[in-house]
Amino acid sequence: MLVDNRVEGDSRVQKIARSAAEAGWDVTLLGRSPDDLERRWQLGDAEVRLLPMPDPLDRRRHEFRRSWLRWPLAYRPGGIAEHRAQWVRAWQADLAVRVALLEQRAGQLSPARLRRARRALRRRETAAGLLGRWVWLRTKMMHRVRSGRKFRNPWDRAYTLFWQALRGDRAWRRLEPGLWDYELAYGPEIDRLRPDLVHAHDFRMLGVGARAKIRAAAQGRRIALVWDAHEFLPGIRPWRDHARWLPAHRAHEREYAPFADAVLTVSPELADLLRREHRLPEPPAVLLNTPAAEHRPTDDAPPPDLRTECGIGADVPLLVYSGAAAPQRGLDTLVDALPRLPGVHVALVVNPALRYVEQLAARAARLGVADRLHVLPYVPHWQVVPFLAGADVGVIPIHRWPNHEIALITKFFEYSHARLPLVVSDVRTMAATVRETGQGEVFRAGDVDDFVRAVTTVLGDPARYLAAYDRPGLLPGWTWRAQAEVLDGVYRRLLPGTGQPATAFAATTDPSRGAIR
Template sequence: MIVDNRVDGDSRVQKVARSAAEAGWDVTLLGRSPHDVEVTWRLGAAEVRLLPVPDPLDRRRHEFRRSWLRWPLAYRPGGIADYRAHQVRGWQADLTVEAALLEQRARAGDLDGARLRRARRRLRLRSTAARLLARWVWLRTRMMHRVRSGRRFRNPWDRAYTLFWQAVRRDRAWRRLEPGLWDYELAYGPELDRLRPDLIHAHDFRMLGVGARAKIRAAAQGRRVALVWDAHEFLPGLRPWRDHARWLPAHRAHEREYAPHADAVVTVSADLAELLRREHRLPELPSVVLNAPAVEHRPAGAGPPPDVRVECGLGADVPLLVYSGAAAPQRGLTTLVDALPRLPGVHLALVVDPARRHVEELADRAGKLGVADRLHVLPYVKHWQVVPFLAGADVGIIPIHHWPNHEIALITKFFEYAHARLPVVVSDVRTMAATVRETGQGEVFTAGDVTDLVRAVTAVLADPARYRAAYDRPGLLAGWTWAAQAEVLDRVYRRLLPATTDDAIPAPAEGAIR
């Protein structure tokens, strides 16, 4: 299995790897190390290896050049700016020590009045020169950064560049438009060749090409490798991760080039499966593996999971809303914070990555609104702890905005809230809103509308038992379990490797999914 992140925090990747290993498959999961050294650990019976991924190709040509006309004073790239900045700081540190020594000599009476005044005057002149030089270095460094960050790849030249390479190279255009994709190949490719897998499970669009090329190389050596592409999202409906016009066309071209090499496609929803079949003219509809929680992955002997209410320091009678997942503007968290002043006494727990800049912005906003004491930012917990962790809250919130990928799936937190038996309040994105209206497990509000969000939350808090009763419906939660999804995935693997018999695969552990 291959994924372009560090695995920790990606519950789908963790669940897939662990379930496959429990079913008897020999699983090695390759992810991206956040450092320049390899990190290895175990995920149940699966081996996780995080590989260093140097990214020199992820830099653009303009980052290596100077802009003589617009920014003539900018430092050239290559590290000279940092060198000059540290050089000035070293000089200033030296002058500070000289000033201290001069004052010591003055107190000891080693210098007469005239000599002391001259020494102090010279020191002041040198200190002034150092400050001016520091300012000069700062100015040139700032210009250098403007050269690097000023290009947004949305001007007519860049659009023409993108269209030219699309016309000339078609689906191979990503090699010019997004050469950083090769960085993943250079890091993962040799390891895949060394491991000689029978099956490659490629998570999401970046890893599709890495897996396909490994399959092609293996075929040239006379080895058959089956490729499973796990499409987490619909790429044409994705908000670009970078603010330039080349990102989405490049990744779509990359996906189109390598999608035909996939022996099977799995994805997260029926709607997305149909979109993928049309987009890539797939011979069959992708299998659906929902992002359901895996409470059965709790390690043997593990202690009790944490409780969200305890972590917030709240009593049982305090109304508590919870949001669990990524923190980004399109997730609608600003709407949540803005609603707090109109929900007196109600607290909000954000289970997110606290280091994200958007989380800091939300905390600042809460402070300005006078509700900072009712906003609690909590770090992620292990994926098998999520459901019991969230169960202590009163309402699960999903305030996401209208983006194509938000419209077509029941996302991970939806299932986690359901298994925690939380009433939910969701924005009116198509699939989730329709499900909530059909099951009666919560309320729907207009995305981005603070007033309507307040209305929905107030209604749920007024009668939570009515909404929790929806989970008593026979078969509802049973279809939203990871155990059922793992069976789908195992059937896909066994169909692709028909020569693999039960005798060739060790029997799974007791209670594991086959």
């Protein structure tokens, strides 16, 4: 299995690797190391290996150049700015010590000599301060050179169109050469492992897996390639602010999609979009990202209590949001509504270190509701459901982006298994499901007034929404056990006669190291 991250935090990847290993497959999961060290650990019966991945091709040529006309004082790239800034700080630290020593010896010097020494040190401190400002100015200009190119000007659009016209789907090699960094890090290791099947998670790993399949075929070996499409690439908000990112990645995906022997994805609607986009011979199999309680280690400690972590009692109304924190997730709506929801508390189970989360906390402080906003860290994915069950309402305020419209996201299933009434934004698939099941209320995305209405309605009659979970077959269809059977069926269709029969997906005693996103 291939994934372009460090595995920790990617619950879908973790669950798939563990379940495949529990079904009798010999699984090696290759991810990207956060540094230049290879890391290994066990994920149930699956082996995880994080590979170092240098990424020099991910840097654009302009990042190595100076801009003499616009920013003549800018440092040249290569580390000189960091060296000079550190040198100034060292000089200032040395002067601070010399000032302290002088004051200690003040009684041993004549007044005239003491005045001269102090004046000399002040001159040096002034010089160091001026030099620090000079270094800051030149460094700022260097950053302007780097960030000034947004790849959205007419020249860059013409550059993109030129290579698309000249090379078609092969144009990504010019537009996004950093994709080769993944190949150079992962490719040799895949060849060494000589797998029978490669499960490529998402669009970056599709090319790595396809090229491994091509090389194996040239050696007379067959590799079955499974492409697991987590998102619809045309609907992704580009991760970089330039015109080349999306056309390049779409071209890369189109070039290698035909090599997939089977496609998995996260929702029926996305499966239909992928089939039309790539003219697939059959619909992708749908593998929902549902909770996997069976992956809880036998020696695992009890999950923390959500209300205890918030420091509130059982009678306090509590809304919870768990998962990734970003502006498009709509958490601003949640914070802005707090002044109009007296007595209601909010728990954000997110990455507390993100700047966006810090901004949300500052926003709550300005609104006078900081004491009712609780920022909590992630818990392991098998603890998510019992942890969230301490809340009164599960909230999903995401904005209307194309990929938000077409799937039931992970936290939807986690809230459901925690038997929480839901308040969700009106993204298409999730809103339709909530209206059909009666699990909660729908509000207009980004509309604070409508959000307050929905929360007030749910808190006013929670039993009405909780009754939806008694509907026969609802929650059993949203279990990971059912998804693992789909996964194993795909593998066995591609590699008939291999592996052991899938009997039970028992929990192992080895904890995974991941957390929810």
